[in-house]
Amino acid sequence: MSTSWDYTELAARMMGLTEKEYEALEESGDEYDKIDEMLSEKYDISLDAFMNVARALLPMTMPQRTAIGGQLKYVMGVFESVDNTHFRSIVDAECTMFKVGSIVRLKIGNDRMRITSIADKEALCQWRVDRNLEIKSFPLACLTLIEL
Incomplete structure (x- = not known):
């Protein structure tokens, strides 16, 4: 800042x-x-x-x-x-231009995730752990944009 x-x-x-x-x-x-x-x-x-x-x-x-x-x-x-x-x-x-398809990660650090939907200041994200697809919702304020 x-x-x-x-x-x-x-x-x-x-x-x-x-x-x-x-x-x-x-x-x-x-x-x-x-x-x-x-x-x-x-x-x-x-x-x-x-x-x-x-x-x-x-x-x-x-x-x-x-x-x-x-x-x-x-x-x-x-x-x-x-x-x-x-x-x-x-x-x-x-940069906080989150949109569906954006690549993000948690501000505290984690794997790269793709946003699949956005609603009410929350993003539904998906990522892979080994061969398993993980899906979870996170507050937008907790995410860092990696790719638009």
Whole structure:
């Protein structure tokens, strides 16, 4: 889950500041006020309003798979290499677009399961243990999306 500091960095990067320039602002302790002023001058929007807009837009981004764990997340970030091949996520949120056919697992970890139906914030899932088909219902809040 992203914090307000992450959104402040996202705003700074959107305003054209490099990572080093943003770090210098952080060290000065007044990054919030400076970024708020920059956003106000350029877009006539406060940093708080920017954070609200960015949070609302985040679920509209293309889900990306995390390097560790393979979890799908919505992300906003920056390309950091000269040839734009290295992407660094600044803000992220868990992807929760569950649908019939999605591959999931429990947040506490288990085998991959396929959702066969969704109703009332519950998903009916099936998976195989050896050659046996297992079927059980789980609250959506307990599941992590692996594949859409």
